[in-house]
Amino acid sequence: MLAIEGTEPGYNTNYFVYLIARLKGPGWMTQAANDKSGEMWKDPAVLQAAQLSRVLWDKGCIPEVSAGYKWPQAQQTIAAGETAAELVGSWLPTELLSATGPDFKWGALNFPEVEGGVGKSTDLNAFILSFMILKDSEHPQEAADLLKFIVTKESQQTMVEMGAVGVTRKGVAWPDNIKEAQVAAESATAVFGEGDGLQGSNAELWTKVIRDPFNNMFVGQTTPEQFVESLVKDTAAYWANQ
Amino acid sequence: MTASSAVQIQEQNASARRARRRKFWAQAPSYVVLSAWSFFTIFVIGWVLIASLKTNAEVFRDVFNLPEKWQFTNYAKAWNAANFALYFRNSLIVTFSSVVCILAVSAPAAYVLSRMNFRGRGLLTTIFIAGMGIPVLLLLIPLFVIMTGIGVVNTLPGLILVYVTVAIPFTVYILTGFFASLPNELEEAGVIDGASDFGVFWHIMLPLASPGLITAAIFNGIMVWNEYLLVLVFVADSEKRTLSLGLYSLQNAMQYTGDWVGLFAGVSIVMIPTIILFVVLSERMISGITMGAVK
Amino acid sequence: MKTNPRLIILFLLPATAIYLAFFLVPAGWAFYYSAFDWSGFGEEMTFVGFKNYVRLMTTDPVFWESFFNTLKILVVGGAATFTIAFTLAVMLNSGIKGKKFFRALIFMPQVIAVIALTTLWAFAIYSPTTGVLPNFFALIGWEAGADYLWMSADHVFWSMLIAIIWIEVGFYVVLLLAGMDKIPMEYYEAARIEGANMWRQFWGITLPLMWDVVTIAVVLWSISAIKVFEFPFAFMGPTTDSHLYTMGVYLYVMGFGKRDPIFQLGYATAIGVLMLVLVVVTSVVIRRAMRRDVLQY
Secondary structure: OEOOOOOOHHHHHHHHHHHHHHHHOOOHHHHHHHOOOOHHHHOHHHHHHHHHHHHHHHOOOOOHHHHHOOOOHHHHHHHOOOOOEOOOOOOHHHHOHHHHOOOOOOOOOOOOOOOOOOOOOOEEEOOOOOOOOOOOOOOHHHHHHHHHHHOOHHHHHHHHHHHOOOOOOOOOOOOHHHHHHHHHHHOOOEEEOHHHHHHHHOHHHHHHHHHHHHHHHHOOOOOHHHHHHHHHHHHHHHHHOO | OOHHHHHHHHHHHHHHHHHHHHHHHHHHHHHHHHHHHHHHHHHHHHHHHHHOOOOHHHHHHOOOOOOOOOOOHHHHHHHHOOOHHHHHHHHHHHHHHHHHHHHHHHHHHHHHHHHEOOOOHHHHHHHHHHHHHOOHHHHHHHHHHHHHHOOOOOOHHHHHHHHHHHHHHHHHHHHHHHHHOOOHHHHHHHHHOOOOHHHHHHHHHHHHOHHHHHHHHHHHHHHHHHOOHHHHHHOOOHHHOOHHHHHHHHHHHHHHOOOHHHHHHHHHHHHHHHHHHHHHHHHHHHHHHHHHHOO | OEOOHHHHHHHHHHHHHHHHHHHHHHHHHHHHHOOEEEOOOOOOEEEOOOHHHHHHHHHOHHHHHHHHHHHHHHHHHHHHHHHHHHHHHHHHOOOOOOHHHHHHHHHHHHHOOHHHHHHHHHHHHHOOOOOHHHHHHHHOOOHHHHHOOOOOOOOHHHHHHHHHHHHHHHHHHHHHHHHHHOOOHHHHHHHHHOOOOHHHHHHHHHHHHOHHHHHHHHHHHHHHHHOOOHHHHHHOOOOOOHHHOOHHHHHHHHHHOOOOOOOOHHHHHHHHHHHHHHHHHHHHHHHHHOOOOOOOO
C-alpha cells in the first residue's frame, strides 16, 4: 500500500511530474507550460500520465481513506506499518523519527521507467535548498566566508550527524537511513526541481493550472480527459493575459 | 378542616403537578439540545487537553482513553523546544501594549464624538464606524508599503501600530455608544464645581465609562492575542512571533518532528489563557457585546 | 452639549491621524494599486487600467471558485447560523434552569484562537485516524458514518463551514438573546391566553419586536462572512486546497503565495477591492430588504 496525503497537492502532483519526465524527458513539462497556445498538452503522453496516476487507485494500491488525509496523517501510516511507501523526499525519516523510533528500517528506490518513454529511471526530481548573497548585502565578504565554512568537509559532516540530512559535498556519507538517496543523487543523469522547475519559475501557472487541477483529478473529482482539457484551456488563458 | 376544602386542596395540588409536568415536557427538548451542544464543545476541548498529555502512540491507539501516565513533558517541549516561552512573552507584550494604546487613542475620540458639539461630528463618527466594514485584507499590501517606508515592518512596535489601527473602528463604535448613555447631570455638576473640560473628562466621565473601557479592553485583548494574519504579514523574524503565529508555524513545522502531542500542547497553551479569562469575565463580555448593537 | 475647540482637536487628533494614515489612506491606495501589473515589492509597476478586474472576472476560474465559496459561506452559512442561533436563543429564553451556563458554553468558541480551533477540528474531530467523529461513529457501529471522509476534496468545504458555524453561532445567540430580553413578558402572556403556541409566538411577537437587532446581526454576519480568512487558510496543510479558497484566502495566495513564490500584488489588491464592493452591495441589499416600519411597544 502507498501512503497518499489526499489533500496535499504539493506532494501528489509529483506523480504527474515524474510520469511526464519518464515519458517525455525532464524539461518537457516546462516547455509545455510555456507553450502559449496550450496545444502541447494535447500530446498523448499527458493523458497517459494522468491515467497512469489513476491506476494506483484503481488497482487498490492506495487505501480509499487517503482522500481524506490531511498532511501529515498519511505519512504517519508508514510508521504504523499500514503502508509501505510514499513518493516523497529524503526528509521523511527525520519527520517520522519520533513515531518510528531510531531502529526503523528505511529504504528508497528511484521512480521506475515507463514503457515507451524517453526518460531514464536515474533522472531525479530534487528539491534543493541553496544559499545566495544579495547584491546590496552589507557584509558580502563575511557572507561568502560563511558559505565557504558551510561547505567544508567538517561542517557538512556535522550537518549529516546532527541534522540527519543529505548534503552536497561528495565524499561525505549521508545518514544510514537515506543512503539509497545518496546513490540516486550521485548517479543522477538529470535533475529537475519542484514541478519540473515551474514552482520556482512560474509559481502562479504551476499552482493554478497544473498542480491543484491535477490533484482534483488524482482524488477522483474529475477525469483524466477533463484534466487534460483544462490544462490546454487554462494554459492558453493564462498566457493570453500576460 | 371540612372534607370539601381538603378535596379542593388536593385538586389544586394535582393541577400544580400537572402544570409542572407539562412545563417539564415542554422544556425537555430545550434541555436535550442545549446539553448536547454544550457537551460537544466541552468534549472536544477536553479531548485536546487530555491528548496533550498523552504519548504520540496513545493518541492513535486509544482515542477515547485517558493516558496511562500524564505526559507533562509535552508542555515542557512546546514551551522550550518550540519556543513557546518566547512567543508567550511576545504575545503578552504586544497584547498589553496594543490594548493600552487602543484605549488611549480611541477613548478621547469617542468621548468628543459622543458628548461635544461641533460641525462634522456625525460625518466623522460615520467615517470611523465605516471602517468596521472594510476588510483588513484590502489594506495589507498598501499598508505593507507604508510600513516599509517608515521602517517599522518586522518590529513589535510596528505590529502594535497595526493592531491599534485596525481596532479603532470597533473601539470607537463601542465607546461612543457607552459615553452617549451616561447622564448629563454629573458633567454639569463638574462644570459648576469649576472643573476644566479636561478635568470633567478625566475625573468624572472616564471613571463612569470604565465598564465600557474594560469591555473594549477585553475584546481587543482577545482579538490581538488570537490574531495571526497580521503577524504573519508584518513580522518575519521567528523570534518576534506571537503565540498564535507560533502555533501556526508549529502546525506547519510538525514535519520536523511528527509530534502530535506537542502540537496539542501548543494548542492548549494558546487556548487556556483566553478560556480562563472567559470563565472569570464571561458575564461582562456577553453584556458587552450587546451594548453596541442593542440600545 | 458642550463645545471646546481646543479639547475637541486635541482629543480627536491621535485617533484621526492614525486612522487616516494607516487605514483610510491604504484603503484608498488599494484602488490605485489594483490598476497595476506589479510582481513584487521593489519591482516595476506597469499601469494596466482595469485589466486585473477583467482578467479576474473573465478568465480566472479560481477566482470564481473563491467568490462562490465566499457566497456559500455568506448565504448558506448565514441561513444555518441564524436558524441555529434563533433556535438556541428561544430555548435559552424559555425559562429553563442554567441559562447563563449554557449561554457561556455556546459562546466560548468565540474567545479561542481560530488557529487553535483549526487544529482541533482537523485533527481532533474530522481526522479518519484520531478524529472524535469517525471514532464515535465506529464505536456505535455506524459504518457509513465512520467511513465518511470529512477532509476529502468532495466534503472539505462543508466540513469547514460546519466548524465556522459552530464558532459563530455563540456570538449571534448572545446578540439575539439581548434583543429578546427587551420584549415585555406581557405580550407572551397575552398570546398564551389566546392559545398561541411557541411557533406562533416566535413569528408573531419575538421576531417583529426585535427586528432592529436582527437587521444589525445580519449586517454583522455579512461583513464577517465576506472576510473569512483565518479558518480556511490554516485548516489544511502547507498548501491550502483550492476547495477552501475564499476571496480572502485567494487574495493572500496571489499576493504573498503561502509557500509558492507568487507575488501578484496588483492582482491581489483587485480582489480586495472586489471584497469591499461585495461588502457594500450586501449591506445595502440587506438594509433595503429588511427595512420595516419601526414597531412601537
